Amino acid sequence: DCIQRSVHDHAKSLAEDMVISAGNVSTSSAPFTGKLLVIPMDGSHWVGVKAIAEEMGRRGHQVTVVMPEISKRLGPGRHYRTITYPVPYDKAFLDSVMSMKDVMNKDTRPFLEKMSKKFTQIQMGSGLIHTTAESLLFNHSLITHLQQQGFDAVLTDPMIPTGSIVARKLGLPTVNLLRRIPCSLDLVSAGCPSPSSYVPRYFTGYTDKMSFKQRVINNIVALLEPLMCRFLFWRFDQITSEFLGEDVGVAEVLADSDIWLLRIDLTFEFPRPLMPNMVLVGGINCKVRNPLPDELMPWVSGEHGFVVFTFGSIVSEMPEETMTIFLEAFKQIPQKVIWRYTGPVPENVPENVKLMKWVPQNDLLGSHPGVRAFITHAGSHGLFEGLCHAVPMLMFPLYGDQSDNAQKFASREGLVEGLKEVINNPMYKENLQKLSALHNDRPVDPLELSVYWTEFVMKHKGASHLKAPVHGLNWIQYFCLDVIAFLVIVTGVFTMIVIKCFKLCFRKLSRRRKQE
Amino acid sequence: DCIQRSVHDHAKSLAEDMVISAGNVSTSSAPFTGKLLVIPMDGSHWVGVKAIAEEMGRRGHQVTVVMPEISKRLGPGRHYRTITYPVPYDKAFLDSVMSMKDVMNKDTRPFLEKMSKKFTQIQMGSGLIHTTAESLLFNHSLITHLQQQGFDAVLTDPMIPTGSIVARKLGLPTVNLLRRIPCSLDLVSAGCPSPSSYVPRYFTGYTDKMSFKQRVINNIVALLEPLMCRFLFWRFDQITSEFLGEDVGVAEVLADSDIWLLRIDLTFEFPRPLMPNMVLVGGINCKVRNPLPDELMPWVSGEHGFVVFTFGSIVSEMPEETMTIFLEAFKQIPQKVIWRYTGPVPENVPENVKLMKWVPQNDLLGSHPGVRAFITHAGSHGLFEGLCHAVPMLMFPLYGDQSDNAQKFASREGLVEGLKEVINNPMYKENLQKLSALHNDRPVDPLELSVYWTEFVMKHKGASHLKAPVHGLNWIQYFCLDVIAFLVIVTGVFTMIVIKCFKLCFRKLSRRRKQE
Incomplete structure (x- = not known):
């Protein structure tokens, strides 16, 4: 009957998705408060995450930040509580790995030596990241403790996907705060298209207006991006499937993300397609102010x-x-x-x-x-x-x-x-x-907006209606390569049949003429 | 030198784009007021446009709505002034063309007769639309008058592109309010990708999860969309180039648009990529309230x-x-x-x-x-x-x-x-x-948001930093078909050379062996 339409089917499936949240959707005007789990990244990435954690705590949410006991910048705040977990390294080691002391030196060493040094540095850096992640994920008592807290959502920086992996384990919706992942895994996981014709790839330094040569190189870089993702995240792919006990990698885990808070702004970046669950919050730290000493x-x-x-x-x-x-x-x-x-x-x-x-x-x-x-x-x-x-x-x-x-x-x-x-x-x-x-000149301050969408995800237990349904699509289906192949074959076969028919008719006609 | 980086080049070109607006960018906190030209569409499309016009006027902007002297629903308001232009038809004719009286009748006529009736209706409807557009565009004194008013921006519904054409003539930035254009000309003009794998096309009634068969049909409809646009807008393409005196069609004119206010909402619609200058304002008329009589x-x-x-x-x-x-x-x-x-x-x-x-x-x-x-x-x-x-x-x-x-x-x-x-x-x-x-549950009320972006465009004389640079790209370039062809050819030639070399080496080797 006509009450049911596709619009309604969608609405219905949404409503079904939300059965679990029925108790939490507040219809009164009393402010909603909940429990937020924050799993941040060390270094400058902490600044924005901390700003959101503080503001969420200030608004009455119970905010818990989980951090390694040794870190560069992570630390306590006024409006959130912290849980620290042990890591198998000390501050001196961390400092030595994360130091950029050499960056200001004129490097006069031979090329190979320089490269080998750089490679060692990268190896040590990523080793540190993986060790830190494993120290959290395989700390059973910590994970069990987190499971018992009844959190409503996870806020994390998916550049290091520890938080996203925990969120999947705990079955919680996720809010990501990030600038971007260099190999575009963020865009892939969000199902966000990046037309190579006007979206310059990372590292190319191109603008949104590219010459033919630039577009060729941009396309080649785009084709290489999956390889780069493999290189950046192979170890995390292993950790993910080991920890979760299912055959999934980082890409699938990130595809669970409900909201992507992107620290970009179009006065800096070039315009590009975005997904409805991507929110631009570049400048999130601008209004965090204190009087000068x-x-x-x-x-x-x-x-x-x-x-x-x-x-x-x-x-x-x-x-x-x-x-x-x-x-x-x-x-x-x-x-x-x-x-x-x-x-x-x-x-x-x-x-x-x-x-x-x-x-x-x-x-x-x-x-x-x-x-x-x-x-x-x-x-x-x-x-x-x-x-x-x-x-x-x-x-x-x-x-x-x-x-x-x-x-x-x-x-x-x-x-x-x-x-x-x-x-x-x-x-x-x-x-x-x-x-x-x-x-x-933006309708909502970026920090305010970040807090808004974090609360939204907590309140509604996710934002499934804003997420592209790319889970069920492999890349052949995503780019409709199967459909294109099918259409090309059908068109080809059809053309061949038509040509054969014409030839047959033509031959019969000419035979008849000859016979006449 | 290193002060200049790509980020800066972008910034610089933005700054240059904005030289003209220097006088208008208010740095003080005094509220900005300007002049808005509104060119609406008749019928239910007027509701949202009217809401924005009224609210803009209420906030102190000088709002001018241009409308035909005969219309179904267009009319004066409390906070805007109107300019009417003569049209060569009367109310009775308009009513007869726009009436949907027959829609509730059981139609027992034979199929061909029904179709012919429908076709006549469509023809009359589009004739009416074109006549109305021409009555505005080729009313020289009206256009001259509008040119002299010093408007800051145009607000229009691009489903009928009259307003967009006037905006280009007057060199003004444009804000569009629309649900969508059935042949997706809005998306094409905004440079917004619509992956056929999860974006169901108009008329198909599909959801965002499609079977292989559905994706095949969805792709075919997508391929036919340009034809449908041609069918819907061929007359407007003519009117556009005649009025502007340049070889452009509706697609190019719409690509000028600065902000697309889309009356859609993701509780109804399926998630899809959006461009940064697309703003979702579905439900714009919900808060326009009066006490019950x-x-x-x-x-x-x-x-x-x-x-x-x-x-x-x-x-x-x-x-x-x-x-x-x-x-x-x-x-x-x-x-x-x-x-x-x-x-x-x-x-x-x-x-x-x-x-x-x-x-x-x-x-x-x-x-x-x-x-x-x-x-x-x-x-x-x-x-x-x-x-x-x-x-x-x-x-x-x-x-x-x-x-x-x-x-x-x-x-x-x-x-x-x-x-x-x-x-x-x-x-x-x-x-x-x-x-x-x-x-x-949205951070900003849709009417508020619409007014915000309209003011933004007026203040900053456009929103060029949010627009994808699709002007300079034809569809071959947009889809990188030239690059793909080039890469395929290069790979092919390279493979052929390698194979030839191998064959040559192999032959020489086998010859030598034979000689031995």
């Missing part, structure tokens, strides 16, 4: 303003040579310089330079009009803070292939020139103000 | 509650036979029935039925707990109102192929049974409450 007051209120200089938490110290170049350059500008630096302090620090073990970066950039420039290693949090507060930036990309750039730039002349240009040429400030206006 | 009070407060019955504005009257079926059915239920009906009132109306020329549908559904069911022709506005207020619905789809369903259902027994089922079986109410909770 008193000791900084004289440094921010000078006549010529000040410059903020941070290279993130991974560059713990730099070689004396480089240090001197920076210090000499700073001597030549009238601005004061506030420099986050954890290494040993040299003797020849100029009067206008203040070295600090830690600086309130976002507060400095955001809360004082005296800020003239921001020297950064172009990490995403720094970029977003500079963008959100419209502070001209001098960038030293230190990762991957771009460390050479930093080397080139780190001459005194280049540095002074760059600083003066950025500080005195109003074009930089004006351009950033325009971009900043675009970036900040 | 006094005369309705006794009708809504009865012990057994009430049923709302509307077939939209297009079914002006129904044949006596059908009318009797409904009235007889209503006699058998204890609920009161409020029925929107514009045709002549019969004599035998039961006591519990109130016929009205117009009913405050959304107010009835939303503001009174006594509402038990909603009998609707399943138009999108009605669907969203029923969903948003969680009112069980009895649907009579009257369009396209589904009018047969309505015929089948319109027997007295079926009607009574359906009504009793929907009113008394709590499953319907419960399911709708769950769906309604999902639908209503």
Whole structure:
């Protein structure tokens, strides 16, 4: 009968999916509170996850953050409780593996030696990641404890999929916060198409307008992405199926994810297709503000303003040579310089330079009009803070292939020139103000939005109506290769039959004519 | 030097794009007000556009709605001014063309006659649409007047692309409000991919989980969509290039659009990829509320509650036979029935039925707990109102192929049974409450969101950073067919050379052996 239509079938299946949640859907206006499990990643990735955990706790949810007892940045907060688990390494080992000390050194070693060093570093880094993951997953009493807590959802950074694997084990919906996974496993798992014609692939450095040659290379990189995923996640694929006791890999586990909070913003990134369960929250850390400490007051209120200089938490110290170049350059500008630096302090620090073990970066950039420039290693949090507060930036990309750039730039002349240009040429400030206006002009603040969707997933026990049904499709089906093959064969056979028929008719006709 | 990176190139080009807008980007906190040109579509499509126009006007923007002097539903409002233009037809002609009177009749004519009648109807309908468009576009004094007003943006419904064509002529950014264009021209113009593997095509009635056979048909429909677009828009393609004096069609004009406000919602629709400039605003009309008129009070407060019955504005009257079926059915239920009906009132109306020329549908559904069911022709506005207020619905789809369903259902027994089922079986109410909770749980109200993005486009003179760069790509490039061909050829040639080399080596080797 006509009450039932496809729209209704969908609605009905949704309603059935939700039977389990019936008790929890609050129809009253009392604020919903629940239990959130947070399994974060160490390093700068922690910043955004922590912001959400704190805000969720502040709103009355019971937030539990699970972290290794040894870590670089993970730690307690005001509004969440922590559970730590033992790991088979100590702080010194962690520091040695995660240090980017070498990044600022001019590397004069031969190529092969450099490569072998890099390979060892990568191996140690990934070994550390896998060990940490295993220490959590195979800690039976911890997992049992977590199972008993009755959490409503898991918040995690799926770049390291430990949290997603736990969520599947516990049968909980997942909220992901991430920038992106380099091999595009995030997009694959979310069923999100990336047309190679206008979506530039990671590492290519292309824009959204590509020449034919660029599109060829972009397509080749796209074809290689699954290989790269295999390389990045093979060990986690093993851990996943071992821990869950089912034949699934990371891709399937990530496909369970309900909401993808992406720390990207289209003033930085090129426009691309998104799925309905992807939410853009770039700049999530911009509004997390505290008043400036008193000791900084004289440094921010000078006549010529000040410059903020941070290279993130991974560059713990730099070689004396480089240090001197920076210090000499700073001597030549009238601005004061506030420099986050954890290494040993040299003797020849100029009067206008203040070295600090830690600086309130976002507060400095955001809360004082005296800020003239921001020297950064172009990490995403720094970029977003500079963008959100419209502070001209001098960038030293230190990762991957771009460390050479930093080397080139780190001459005194280049540095002074760059600083003066950025500080005195109003074009930089004006351009950033325009971009900043675009970036900040959003209907909902990114942190607010992140909390909103986390609560949504907790309340409704997932967001299945926003997820593409890519679980049941293998890649041949996803790209309709079977259908294309079928249509080509059918068309081919049909064409052949038609041609044969014509030939037959033609022959019969010509025979008849001959007979006549 | 390293200040310039691809991220920056993008940023720079954005900043350059925006030079023109520098004066308008408000950095102060004073509310931004500007001038909005609205070119709406007649019929039910007007409801959402009107809601935005009114709200924009209420917020202090100067809103101008341009409409034909003869129309079905378009008219003045409290917060916008109107400009009307003459059209070469009268109200009686419009009514005769837009009437759906026949839809409720049992059509006993022979098939060919029926088809010919239908074809004539379609021809007259599209003729009317084209005449209306030409009456606006080729009204030189009106276009000149509009050009002089200094509008900031155009709000339109691109299903009839008149507004988009005017926007291009005036060089203004565009905000579209629409449900969808059946041939997917909206998606094509926005550069939005629709994987045939899980995005069911219009008319197929498939879900997002398709069998192989369904995927084959879905792909064939997808392949036929461009043909359908040609059929739907060939006349507008002509009008476009004639009016603009450049060799462009509707697809190119729509690709200019800055923001697509889509009246869809994922509790109804299946999840699909979206572009960053697509904003889901399904349910935009749910919160437009007024108090109920006094005369309705006794009708809504009865012990057994009430049923709302509307077939939209297009079914002006129904044949006596059908009318009797409904009235007889209503006699058998204890609920009161409020029925929107514009045709002549019969004599035998039961006591519990109130016929009205117009009913405050959304107010009835939303503001009174006594509402038990909603009998609707399943138009999108009605669907969203029923969903948003969680009112069980009895649907009579009257369009396209589904009018047969309505015929089948319109027997007295079926009607009574359906009504009793929907009113008394709590499953319907419960399911709708769950769906309604999902639908209503959104970070920003859809009308608020629509107004937000309209203001955004006015303030920033567009939203170029959210638009996919599909202008420069033809469909061969978009689907990378040239790249695929190139790669296939290169791989083929390479393989052939390798095989040839092997053969050559093999031959030489075997010759040598023979010589030995």
